[in-house]
Amino acid sequence: MPYVPNTDRDREEMLREIGVGSVEELFAAVPKGLRESVELDVPGPLSEAELVRHMKRLASMNRTTDDVVSFLGGGVYDHTVPAVVRYVMGMPQFYTAYTPYQAEASQGTLQSIYEFQSLICRLTGLGVANASMYDGASAAAEACLMALAITRRNKILVAGTAGPSLRAVVATYLEASDIEIVELPETCGVTDVSAVDAHLEGAAVLLVQHPNFFGLLEPVDELSVKCADAGVLLVASVDPLSLAVLKPPSDYGAAIAVGEGQSLGSPVGYGGPLLGFMAADKKYLRRMPGRIIGATTDTMGRRGFVMTLQTREQHIRRAKATSNICTNEGLVALGAAVHLSLLGKNGFRELALQVTSKAHYAALALSAVAGVDLRFEGPFFREFVIDLSVPARRVKEELGRVGIWPGISCGCYYDGMENSLLVSVTERHTREDIDSLASGLEAVISPGGSS
Amino acid sequence: MSDPRKNGQTVEPTVFELSHPGRSGYRLPALDVPPADLAEVLGASNLRSTPPELPELSEPEVVRHFTRLAEMNFHVDRAMYPLGSCTMKYNPRINEEMAGLPGFTGVHPETTAAECQGAISLIYNLGRMLAEISGMDHVSIQPPAGASGELAGMLMVRAYQADQGNPRSKVIVPDTAHGTNPASLTLAGYEAVEIPSGPDGRIDVQVLAAAVDEETAAFMITNPNTLGVFESRIADIAEIVHGVGGLLYLDGANLNASLGVVRPGDAGFDVMHFNLHKTFATPHGGGGPGSGPVGVKSLLADYLPCPVARRDERKALGFEYDFDYDRPKSIGKVHAVYGNFLVAVKAYAYILTLGPQGLRRVAENAVLNANYLQKKLEPFFELPFPGLCQHEFVLSASRQKEQGVRALDVAKRLLDYGLHSPTVYFPLVVKEALMIEPTETESRASLDRFVDVMKAIAEESASSPELVTGAPTGTPVSRLDESLAAKELDVAWGKT
Numbered sequence: 048m049p050y051v052p053n054t055d056r057d058r059e060e061m062l063r064e065i066g067v068g069s070v071e072e073l074f075a076a077v078p079k080g081l082r083e084s085v086e087l088d089v090p091g092p093l094s095e096a097e098l099v100r101h102m103k104r105l106a107s108m109n110r111t112t113d114d115v116v117s118f119l120g121g122g123v124y125d126h127t128v129p130a131v132v133r134y135v136m137g138m139p140q141f142y143t144a145y146t147p148y149q150a151e152a153s154q155g156t157l158q159s160i161y162e163f164q165s166l167i168c169r170l171t172g173l174g175v176a177n178a179s180m181y182d183g184a185s186a187a188a189e190a191c192l193m194a195l196a197i198t199r200r201n202k203i204l205v206a207g208t209a210g211p212s213l214r215a216v217v218a219t220y221l222e223a224s225d226i227e228i229v230e231l232p233e234t235c236g237v238t239d240v241s242a243v244d245a246h247l248e249g250a251a252v253l254l255v256q257h258p259n260f261f262g263l264l265e266p267v268d269e270l271s272v273k274c275a276d277a278g279v280l281l282v283a284s285v286d287p288l289s290l291a292v293l294k295p296p297s298d299y300g301a302a303i304a305v306g307e308g309q310s311l312g313s314p315v316g317y318g319g320p321l322l323g324f325m326a327a328d329k330k331y332l333r334r335m336p337g338r339i340i341g342a343t344t345d346t347m348g349r350r351g352f353v354m355t356l357q358t359r360e361q362h363i364r365r366a367k368a369t370s371n372i373c374t375n376e377g378l379v380a381l382g383a384a385v386h387l388s389l390l391g392k393n394g395f396r397e398l399a400l401q402v403t404s405k406a407h408y409a410a411l412a413l414s415a416v417a418g419v420d421l422r423f424e425g426p427f428f429r430e431f432v433i434d435l436s437v438p439a440r441r442v443k444e445e446l447g448r449v450g451i452w453p454g455i456s457c458g459c460y461y462d463g464m465e466n467s468l469l470v471s472v473t474e475r476h477t478r479e480d481i482d483s484l485a486s487g488l489e490a491v492i493s494p495g496g497s498s
Numbered sequence: 499m500s501d502p503r504k505n506g507q508t509v510e511p512t513v514f515e516l517s518h519p520g521r522s523g524y525r526l527p528a529l530d531v532p533p534a535d536l537a538e539v540l541g542a543s544n545l546r547s548t549p550p551e552l553p554e555l556s557e558p559e560v561v562r563h564f565t566r567l568a569e570m571n572f573h574v575d576r577a578m579y580p581l582g583s584c585t586m587k588y589n590p591r592i593n594e595e596m597a598g599l600p601g602f603t604g605v606h607p608e609t610t611a612a613e614c615q616g617a618i619s620l621i622y623n624l625g626r627m628l629a630e631i632s633g634m635d636h637v638s639i640q641p642p643a644g645a646s647g648e649l650a651g652m653l654m655v656r657a658y659q660a661d662q663g664n665p666r667s668k669v670i671v672p673d674t675a676h677g678t679n680p681a682s683l684t685l686a687g688y689e690a691v692e693i694p695s696g697p698d699g700r701i702d703v704q705v706l707a708a709a710v711d712e713e714t715a716a717f718m719i720t721n722p723n724t725l726g727v728f729e730s731r732i733a734d735i736a737e738i739v740h741g742v743g744g745l746l747y748l749d750g751a752n753l754n755a756s757l758g759v760v761r762p763g764d765a766g767f768d769v770m771h772f773n774l775h776k777t778f779a780t781p782h783g784g785g786g787p788g789s790g791p792v793g794v795k796s797l798l799a800d801y802l803p804c805p806v807a808r809r810d811e812r813k814a815l816g817f818e819y820d821f822d823y824d825r826p827k828s829i830g831k832v833h834a835v836y837g838n839f840l841v842a843v844k845a846y847a848y849i850l851t852l853g854p855q856g857l858r859r860v861a862e863n864a865v866l867n868a869n870y871l872q873k874k875l876e877p878f879f880e881l882p883f884p885g886l887c888q889h890e891f892v893l894s895a896s897r898q899k900e901q902g903v904r905a906l907d908v909a910k911r912l913l914d915y916g917l918h919s920p921t922v923y924f925p926l927v928v929k930e931a932l933m934i935e936p937t938e939t940e941s942r943a944s945l946d947r948f949v950d951v952m953k954a955i956a957e958e959s960a961s962s963p964e965l966v967t968g969a970p971t972g973t974p975v976s977r978l979d980e981s982l983a984a985k986e987l988d989v990a991w992g993k994t
């Protein structure tokens with residue numbers, strides 16, 4: 048057993064010191080009947096060489112975004128992860144440390160998370176941020192809980208254009224409460240502003256994803272005005288990369304901004320770990336869930352960092368805590384801080400510009416194909432929906448055979464969209480990739496094509 | 499008044515202070531399509547007027563900054579990290595390497611099942627292995643941490659009870675429970691009813707019997723509990739809870755003590771969560787990512803988080819593994835995708851490396867190490883619950899308190915000796931608690947070193963307490979002022 052240093056001789060000596068005759072005796076408190084029957088049927092033990100062979104075989108049974116030209120997105124995006132991000136996340140000083148309970152011996156974690164919070168504040172324009180949440184979906188759910196507690200109301204409004212998984216997680220978090228969840232209808236792919244009025248009364252929160260699941264920019268200014276008039280807190284679920292160019296949630300009066308930070312330095316990784324972030328107006332700091340890092344000084348007047356306002360948290364407040372979260376996504380938040388620091392002010396903006404440019408180039412190229420139309424007219428950021436003259440499923444299958452994954456079938460998530468694909472573009476796509484998608488679609492869809 | 503936090507002495511400047519206009523640490527490929535006119539394609543009113551004030555640094559500066567920060571961290575690769583309840587064991591390097599295989603990191607979650615059989619089979623088979631290890635029937639790896647597993651588990655309890663006719667209103671927890679337990683069950687719509695532990699630190703079966711009634715949806719316990727003792731009367735406990743139609747929930751944070759020794763499913767538990775970032779050696783990452791799979795007996799299978807990984811050996815669809823989304827009774831999703839997959843990869847590799855005997859050796863040595871330490875430390879610190887322990891035990895610094903030294907001071911002084919402190923002030927039932935969990939990956943020499951240091955600190959507490967209360971002095975910063983942090987809140991750098 049490579050991970051256990053004790054030898055048989057150590058064990059014997061230690062047992063003698065303890066004053067028991069056998070290891071079995073140490074388990075005397077476990078009822079004998081429970082102890083005696085256990086004979087685990089799990090595979091192993093494997094040597095390192097055997098393990099590697101097995102794992103590589105499993106890995107080889109997966110097609111990755113490197114093996115094909117993939118336009119899959121919908122919340123998890125295939126950006127280049129700079130080597131430096133992986134390098135820092137791979138430092139054992141960071142990844143083999145626990146939550147920074149002993150601040151004086153955890154300044155590396157604490158300061159980097161303080162920097163993460165600061166970066167999130169700069170992106171969102173809001174005054175305070177926490178140390179991370181599990182993912183963008185649970186961050187949105189927690190924001191709703193927070194808004195419910197602040198307003199003491201018992202209804203939430205969720206834009207139907209918010210991602211299906213985000214809405215699903217919000218529903219799970221509220222399942223046990225008697226909170227009414229109203230799903231706001233859409234028009235032209237974005238929240239129907241005129242339909243909002245009917246639901247505002249008594250609502251704690253309006254949760255909107257901007258850009259939304261279809262990639263479209265939501266009418267946040269109008270929603271904001273409506274919320275403000277009705278005392279409803281606006282919660283914006285935002286794509287952090289979009290904030291390099293789009294106005295920050297603070298500009299449109301969002302009380303809380305949340306989002307999925309996977310695109311800040313994480314691989315697609317079959318969807319996890321992800322990175323939830325949450326920022327809020329300063330006046331709501333004490334209502335926030337999760338850990339918060341604050342600056343302070345040591346006995347010699349030097350700056351240092353600690354976990355602060357812990358009286359909000361479960362280990363102190365228990366049943367009355369603002370949230371049940373304990374472990375968060377610390378290392379992923381560190382990766383995001385490294386990523387943002389590395390790209391910096393200009394690099395991050397350039398990245399957003401590239402993504403926007405390529406997405407719009409792609410939309411033009413694809414909609415030029417006969418039988419392919421842009422479904423929505425509104426402005427979009429990194430992804431967009433196309434309607435096909437044939438079922439999306441079939442197109443995906445046929446293009447998959449030539450190594451192109453054209454996007455997500457919207458029909459999996461929205462009724463009546465069986466012919467629609469959500470096409471997502473990052474800086475990793477070359478013009479050639481996009482052109483190959485266009486010609487591939489043409490071949491599959493056009494009457495003279497392979498169908 | 500100038501704020502010393504902004505312009506006083508610093509050990510390492512923030513990344514913002516290191517910023518220098520015009521620098522950048524990364525080069526993007528040249529744009530090979532026409533650049534978009536942002537105002538035109540996004541709408542001028544949607545744009546921000548100035549770019550976010552991100553720092554500007556070159557790559558070497560970024561690497562240096564984070565390397566210097568890293569050097570200020572204590573971590574388990576360096577020395578013993580005996581945080582009770584946290585299971586700070588060694589994180590095998592090979593598992594990191596396996597989770598970094600491009601065939602795992604590069605899989606998009608929307609990939610069709612046929613194209614990612616490796617990933618789904620890993621999720622499915624990890625679930626099977628965890629089920630076998632725990633004696634549960636089904637396991638979902640979707641919850642991304644322990645507390646999320648608790649929420650999922652409690653929502654399943656609720657759905658089950660509702661299907662029996664009444665969701666019920668209360669969940670009982672012992673006073674030794676971890677804070678996430680009452681917080682999670684509250685989120686699941688229950689009222690937390692706390693019962694006091696008996697004099698031996700175990701659940702008082704009579705107290706429990708008096709506390710349960712038809713409104714009791716579940717009893718949520720940790721076993722071994724947070725005092726490190728096994729609930730020997732688990733059969734009685736299960737009978738009492740089941741007797742009123744309640745379910746028995748296990749917080750599996752302490753499963754390390756049970757691997758290959760006892761299976762919670764055999765002991766009457768109906769639902770539990772695991773902490774892969776404790777028991778199964780996946781790193782804590784300075785606070786996450788973790789993974790908190792939730793396991794259930796068959797009676798709760800319908801309620802598992804959606805989707806559920808499944809296997810069809812006959813490959814009716816042309817492949818063996820896929821996800822079942824048709825789960826009408828499911829509690830829904832607790833994670834946006836399938837959970838922390840890359841963490842699951844590490845736990846899977848860990849179980850395969852250990853095999854059945856290896857797992858048992860983990861538990862045996864974790865318990866051996868804890869008992870050895872307990873025995874050796876008993877002369878110097880009060881042991882409120884004497885007797886053999888499981889994987890951890892709790893001391894009290896009450897004697898030292900009389901000398902003016904608190905548990906917190908002991909914790910800080912340990913840092914000066916190059917060791918990490920135990921968990922302090924938890925569980926709440928022990929005053930001045932020092933909760934110690936050495937884990938199986940510490941050698942006897944490292945346990946002896948810890949004993950020597952604890953002994954030295956006990957002596958210092960008697961002879962020169964100011965050494966202890968003034969600690970730490972050997973860390974990058976000395977004792978930090980937590981009340982200043984809470985009073986003059988500074989949680990983000992500069993003006994936003």
Ligand SMILES: Cc1ncc(COP(=O)(O)O)c(C=O)c1O
Nearest residue numbers: 373374583643644645676678751
């Ligand atoms: C006993 C116990 N229960 C629950 C938890 C919560 O687990 P997590 O931090 O993964 O949410 C912990 C860990 O902190 C624990 O020690």
